Amino acid sequence: MDPIDDALATADRAWRQHGVQRADREALAADLRLDLESAAADGVAPERLLGEDVSTFARRLADEAGVRREPPELGRLIGTTLTGAALGAAVGYAFFVLFFQVAARTFDMPRGTHVPVQVAVAVFYGIPAVIVVVGAVTAVRYHLRALPRIRATVHAMCLLLPLAGIVITPITMGFAALTGFSTWAPVVLTEMLLVLAALAGATVLARRWALREQAGMRQTSTA
Amino acid sequence: MIATDPGDAERQTQLLRGALDMCLLALLAREPAHGYELVRRVEAAGFDGVGYGTVYPLLTRMRRLGLVADELQASPAGPPRKVYALTAAGRARLGSWQQQWARFVGVVDAMLSDTVTESPRS
Numbered sequence: 001m002d003p004i005d006d007a008l009a010t011a012d013r014a015w016r017q018h019g020v021q022r023a024d025r026e027a028l029a030a031d032l033r034l035d036l037e038s039a040a041a042d043g044v045a046p047e048r049l050l051g052e053d054v055s056t057f058a059r060r061l062a063d064e065a066g067v068r069r070e071p072p073e074l075g076r077l078i079g080t081t082l083t084g085a086a087l088g089a090a091v092g093y094a095f096f097v098l099f100f101q102v103a104a105r106t107f108d109m110p111r112g113t114h115v116p117v118q119v120a121v122a123v124f125y126g127i128p129a130v131i132v133v134v135g136a137v138t139a140v141r142y143h144l145r146a147l148p149r150i151r152a153t154v155h156a157m158c159l160l161l162p163l164a165g166i167v168i169t170p171i172t173m174g175f176a177a178l179t180g181f182s183t184w185a186p187v188v189l190t191e192m193l194l195v196l197a198a199l200a201g202a203t204v205l206a207r208r209w210a211l212r213e214q215a216g217m218r219q220t221s222t223a
Numbered sequence: 224m225i226a227t228d229p230g231d232a233e234r235q236t237q238l239l240r241g242a243l244d245m246c247l248l249a250l251l252a253r254e255p256a257h258g259y260e261l262v263r264r265v266e267a268a269g270f271d272g273v274g275y276g277t278v279y280p281l282l283t284r285m286r287r288l289g290l291v292a293d294e295l296q297a298s299p300a301g302p303p304r305k306v307y308a309l310t311a312a313g314r315a316r317l318g319s320w321q322q323q324w325a326r327f328v329g330v331v332d333a334m335l336s337d338t339v340t341e342s343p344r345s
Contacts, residue, residue: 034295034305035279039259041301049259049275057276064284 004036007046011058019071020062021211028058028065070148072207077153080143081136081203082196088135092128099127133161136199149210156206164202168195232272239270244281245324246270248309248317251291255308258282282307290316 001009008029015025036046050057062069141154172194179187239246243265250256250264261282262275285291290313296306309317 031283031293031305032279034302035258037302038257038298038304039275041298042259044259051274051276053276057280060276061280061283064280064287066284066287 003046004033004040007036007050007054008033010054011061014055014058015062017071018059018062019069020067021070024062024065024067028061028067032061070211072211073144073147074204074207076144077140077147077207078200078203080139081157081199084136084139084143085132085196085199086135087139088132089128091135092131095131096124096128100124129162129165133158133165136161136203140203152210152213153207156209157203160202160206160209161199164198168198235270236272239273242324243273243277244285245317245320247278247281247285248290248313248320251307251309252314252317255294255306257304257306261307285313289313 011032012025012029015028020028036049039049040046137154137157140157141150144150147153172191175194176182176187176191182188246265246268247261250261250268256264258279259275262273262278265271265273265278282291286293286307289310291307292310293305293307295303298304
């Protein structure tokens with residue numbers, strides 16, 4: 001890889017982590033490229049110019065350039081989502097057990113009554129799933145309320161988390177079927193990881209979507 | 224280089240922190256330059272510990288503040304270069320900073336010249 005491209009790629013990664021939006025990253029990179037190419041024409045390599053710590057240089061450059069930063073805070077966001085989802089799952093499980101017992105005691109269903117499988121699935125899996133999503137979204141909305149664009153992030157999560165659930169459920173069920181619905185700990189753990197990964201992925205996408213939307217609005221207003 | 228031992232170098236870095244932007248404006252007032260060229264001029268002036276990693280972000284801040292402006296210029300050898308020059312606002316700011324600096328140095332000089340080096344008390 002060309003040393004200038006290499007240095008700019010490192011700087012771009014640092015800018016992304018620093019929360020610098022795409023338009024600003026491109027502008028910073030274009031300016032820096034011109035300067036690095038000028039120095040290279042004089043026989044000075046980028047590594048000599050920028051030193052070993054290109055990331056620190058890039059962050060400082062972004063700060064001095066006064067670009068607006070919106071750190072994605074993905075670590076905190078994913079942690080809060082999964083914690084909220086776990087609490088929601090616990091509540092959902094409690095609901096599942098309680099509802100089943102109360103329903104069995106209260107309603108004496110006549111023999112021969114046929115309950116459509118869709119209704120059964122919607123009640124026994126759909127309602128707990130909704131509680132899981134509500135738990136995740138509520139946790140993010142209140143615990144991370146100080147984050148910029150958190151409302152837009154939550155709105156996107158309301159759409160993407162259920163979609164992730166719809167996608168990952170048959171995959172997880174397929175995996176469970178392949179393993180003979182085993183309750184062996186590594187199998188169950190893998191199933192849990194699949195679901196958690198889907199929730200985390202949907203959360204990351206929601207955040208990126210919310211921040212990209214903001215950057216797009218800003219570009220439109222400055223055009 | 225002005226500083227010689229590590230302690231001096233650290234102290235010089237601290238002193239320079241408050242004056243480097245003014246020095247860069249002064250260098251650009253003499254002649255516009257591109258980023259790397261400006262680093263060479265700073266070195267030639269005697270501050271060879273000041274690297275590109277310090278100068279370029281500072282130059283970017285001064286451009287944001289409207290003290291310098293950049294312009295692409297064709298180069299006889301190599302790619303076009305982004306050359307930085309002082310703006311009218313930059314020239315005015317340099318003037319006021321120079322006055323402030325002269326007053327500051329005057330006060331420090333006066334204090335130093337009044338100092339009598341005494342032997343430490345036992």
